[in-house]
Amino acid sequence: MGDSKFCNRCMEKYDDSMHVCPSCGYVETDEHNPMYVPPGTILHSKYLCGVLLEYNGEGATYIGADTTTGKKVLIREYMPINLCTRVKNKAIISVNYNNLAKYKAFMAEYTELNKSLARLRSNPNIPPVLDMFAENNTTYTIFEYIEGVKMLDYLKENAGELSWEQVAKIFPPLFTTIGILHNAGIIHRAISPDTVYINDKGELKLFGFCVSAVRTANAGLEYELFKGYAAPEQYSASSSSRQGSWTDVYGVCALLYRALTGCMPVDSMSRQTHDDLHEPHMLDSRIPRHVSRVIMEGMNLNGRDRIQTITELVTKLFEQPAEDEEEELDNTSTVLLGSGIGNNTAASALHESAPQPVYQQENPQNVIHERSAPVYKKPRRDDSYSYEKVNTVDRIKVPIIVALLFLAIMMILGVIFYKLIVPPEDETTVQSSRRSSSISDNIVQSTTNSSKDKNVEMPNLVKQFYTLSKDKYKDEFVLDADFEYNNDYDNDVIFEQSVKAGEKIAQGDVIKIKVSKGKETATIPDYQGLTVEQYKNALDTAGIHDHNYQFVESKNYYGKANTIIELQVDGKVVTPNSTFNNKSGKKLTVYYASSSASVQQTTAAQATEAPTTTAAAVTTQAPQPTTQAPTDPPEPITNPPEPITNPPEPTEPPAEQQQPAENNGE
Incomplete structure (x- = not known):
C-alpha cells in the first residue's frame, strides 16, 4: 500500500494510488468552479484547500485540512465577486483598478471583524479563529471545523419543530454569546437556521459572520439576506434605517418562531405591505402565551418599538408568566362580578349596563324620576346671571x-x-426691492433655523476613501472635494476636512474636504511581458493613476497582441524605472501592439534588419501569436491583480526577441 493523501471533499485520508475516495465517493477529476480556489491548493504552506462549501458577496468558504496536524478546518476567503475575479487555474485574485479602493476598504473591515472574533476564540458557541494571513492578493481566515448540522436540517429530522422545554434548555448559551458579541461591537445580522449549527451534544454554534455590506441591501457588495429572518431595516442602506442589537433581536425571535411552530416567518418586507404574521400560540397552543407575546414583540417591524437588547429579550422570555396569571384573574373577577363581588371599576361598569333593564321592568317611573331629578330640578331659574361680574x-x-x-x-x-x-x-x-428684501430675510431665517437643527455628528473622514464616504454619508451631508497631490496619502484618500470630527452639523450641510490624487512623483514600472490591462494595474500600484496616463494603439509595431512596446512623455521616449512627475501636468503615453497588425508590415520591418531566410522564417511564424492569443490563459483576464506580473508564455519569447527595438513608429 502506497502513501496516503487527503480527500478534497471529506478531508479523510486514503491510498495515493486511488482516484476515488472510498469514504465519500469524491472523484479527483471532478470539475470545479474556476472562480474559486482549485481543490488541492496549498495555502500558507500548511493548509490544504478542498472543495467549495458555500459563497456570498463577501467571499467563499472551503473545507480544508491542516497538513501539519491532520485536523479538518474551515477556510474563509475574502473575495467580493462584484469587485474582482480569479486568474484562470490559479489561486491568485485579480482586482480591477477601478474597484481597488472599495476592494481594500471592505477587506480592511473583513480583517477587523475576524480579529474581533479571534479575541473571542474561547467562547464555545463560536467556531474559534485558528489563523489569519494574507496571500494571493487577499486575506484568509482559518476556523475550527464545525462538527454538527445546520439547525434547519436538525429541525427537519425532529418533526420540524421543538418544544418550549427543549428550546429553553439549548438556546440560553446562544443568547449569552450574542450578548457578548454585541458588547464587542459585532452585529451578526444573519441569525437564522442556516447560520446556527447544533452538534451531537446539543450545543449551538453561531457561524456566518460577514461584513455589514453583505447583510444590507444595496450597500456596495452583492448582499445575502435570509428571507423571513432579516429585519426590515436590512433591506435599505439609507441612514434612516438604523441597525443595531435590535436587528439581531429580530433574527433571534424569527429563529425561535421557526423552531417552536415549524413554520418559516413571513418575510419582513411582505409584512410591511400586509402583516399577516400569526402569533406562535395561535399556531400551537402548547407554546406559552407569554413566550408567544415576547416573540411577536421582538419581531416588531419598527426598530424603535422592538425589544432593543438580547438581555431584555431573555428577561422577558424567562420571567414569571404574569400574563397567564392576569388572564386567570380576569376570569375569576368576571365570575365574582356576576354575584355582586369584584373590583370597583368593573362593578360600576357592570352596574351601568346590566341592572338598568331590571329596574325598568320593576318600576320604570322610579328610574325616570331618579334620572330627571338631578338634571332638571337642581339649577335655579336665572339667578346665576344676576351675580355674574363684568370682565375688564x-x-x-x-x-x-x-x-x-x-x-x-x-x-x-x-x-x-x-x-x-x-x-x-x-x-x-x-x-422688486421689497421682494428681494423678503427673500433675503427668509435666507437669514432659514440659516438661523438650520443652525438650531444641528443634530448630525460629524464623523472622522481623514484616511477614509472619498468614493466610499461620498455614498455612505450622502443622506447626512454633502462633500465638496478639492483634489491635491499628497505624498503621505494614497489616491482617493481624504486627508483634511473643514469640520472637526465630533462637532454637530445640520443635515444637508456642505463639508469641504481635501482628497489625495496620490504622490507627486512615482517610478515608472517595467512593462516586459505585461498585457495592456496588466500594465494599467501596475501603473496604478506604482502611483501613476488614470488621469496621468493614456494608452495609444500602434499598428506600426510588431509584437504579441496587446503588449506594451514603448513609453513616451511629452513626445520623448522614457524607460522603465525612471521617475515620473504626476504634478507636471504631462501624461505618460503608453504605446501597445495592435491585435490587428498586418503580417506584411511585420515582414517588411523584419526584412530591413535580417537576411531573406530570416524574414521568411519570421513570416511563417507571424500568424502564430494571432492564432494562439485567444487560447492563451492570461489573455481573457481583464482585471489583473495588483501585485501580479505574469511572465510571457513559453512559446512567445522567440517572436518577441525579434521585435525591432529602434522602430518607434508613431
Missing part, C-alpha cells in the same frame, strides 16, 4: 374692535392713494 376685557372689547376696523379702513385708503400717486415703473421697482 369685555369692557374694552368693543372700543378695540372699532379701532381695528378704523385702522383697516385707513390702510385701504392709503394703498389706493399710493397707487394713484406712484408711477407704475416706480411701483415695480419698489415691489
Whole structure:
C-alpha cells in the first residue's frame, strides 16, 4: 500500500494510488468552479484547500485540512465577486483598478471583524479563529471545523419543530454569546437556521459572520439576506434605517418562531405591505402565551418599538408568566362580578349596563324620576346671571374692535392713494426691492433655523476613501472635494476636512474636504511581458493613476497582441524605472501592439534588419501569436491583480526577441 493523501471533499485520508475516495465517493477529476480556489491548493504552506462549501458577496468558504496536524478546518476567503475575479487555474485574485479602493476598504473591515472574533476564540458557541494571513492578493481566515448540522436540517429530522422545554434548555448559551458579541461591537445580522449549527451534544454554534455590506441591501457588495429572518431595516442602506442589537433581536425571535411552530416567518418586507404574521400560540397552543407575546414583540417591524437588547429579550422570555396569571384573574373577577363581588371599576361598569333593564321592568317611573331629578330640578331659574361680574376685557372689547376696523379702513385708503400717486415703473421697482428684501430675510431665517437643527455628528473622514464616504454619508451631508497631490496619502484618500470630527452639523450641510490624487512623483514600472490591462494595474500600484496616463494603439509595431512596446512623455521616449512627475501636468503615453497588425508590415520591418531566410522564417511564424492569443490563459483576464506580473508564455519569447527595438513608429 502506497502513501496516503487527503480527500478534497471529506478531508479523510486514503491510498495515493486511488482516484476515488472510498469514504465519500469524491472523484479527483471532478470539475470545479474556476472562480474559486482549485481543490488541492496549498495555502500558507500548511493548509490544504478542498472543495467549495458555500459563497456570498463577501467571499467563499472551503473545507480544508491542516497538513501539519491532520485536523479538518474551515477556510474563509475574502473575495467580493462584484469587485474582482480569479486568474484562470490559479489561486491568485485579480482586482480591477477601478474597484481597488472599495476592494481594500471592505477587506480592511473583513480583517477587523475576524480579529474581533479571534479575541473571542474561547467562547464555545463560536467556531474559534485558528489563523489569519494574507496571500494571493487577499486575506484568509482559518476556523475550527464545525462538527454538527445546520439547525434547519436538525429541525427537519425532529418533526420540524421543538418544544418550549427543549428550546429553553439549548438556546440560553446562544443568547449569552450574542450578548457578548454585541458588547464587542459585532452585529451578526444573519441569525437564522442556516447560520446556527447544533452538534451531537446539543450545543449551538453561531457561524456566518460577514461584513455589514453583505447583510444590507444595496450597500456596495452583492448582499445575502435570509428571507423571513432579516429585519426590515436590512433591506435599505439609507441612514434612516438604523441597525443595531435590535436587528439581531429580530433574527433571534424569527429563529425561535421557526423552531417552536415549524413554520418559516413571513418575510419582513411582505409584512410591511400586509402583516399577516400569526402569533406562535395561535399556531400551537402548547407554546406559552407569554413566550408567544415576547416573540411577536421582538419581531416588531419598527426598530424603535422592538425589544432593543438580547438581555431584555431573555428577561422577558424567562420571567414569571404574569400574563397567564392576569388572564386567570380576569376570569375569576368576571365570575365574582356576576354575584355582586369584584373590583370597583368593573362593578360600576357592570352596574351601568346590566341592572338598568331590571329596574325598568320593576318600576320604570322610579328610574325616570331618579334620572330627571338631578338634571332638571337642581339649577335655579336665572339667578346665576344676576351675580355674574363684568370682565375688564369685555369692557374694552368693543372700543378695540372699532379701532381695528378704523385702522383697516385707513390702510385701504392709503394703498389706493399710493397707487394713484406712484408711477407704475416706480411701483415695480419698489415691489422688486421689497421682494428681494423678503427673500433675503427668509435666507437669514432659514440659516438661523438650520443652525438650531444641528443634530448630525460629524464623523472622522481623514484616511477614509472619498468614493466610499461620498455614498455612505450622502443622506447626512454633502462633500465638496478639492483634489491635491499628497505624498503621505494614497489616491482617493481624504486627508483634511473643514469640520472637526465630533462637532454637530445640520443635515444637508456642505463639508469641504481635501482628497489625495496620490504622490507627486512615482517610478515608472517595467512593462516586459505585461498585457495592456496588466500594465494599467501596475501603473496604478506604482502611483501613476488614470488621469496621468493614456494608452495609444500602434499598428506600426510588431509584437504579441496587446503588449506594451514603448513609453513616451511629452513626445520623448522614457524607460522603465525612471521617475515620473504626476504634478507636471504631462501624461505618460503608453504605446501597445495592435491585435490587428498586418503580417506584411511585420515582414517588411523584419526584412530591413535580417537576411531573406530570416524574414521568411519570421513570416511563417507571424500568424502564430494571432492564432494562439485567444487560447492563451492570461489573455481573457481583464482585471489583473495588483501585485501580479505574469511572465510571457513559453512559446512567445522567440517572436518577441525579434521585435525591432529602434522602430518607434508613431
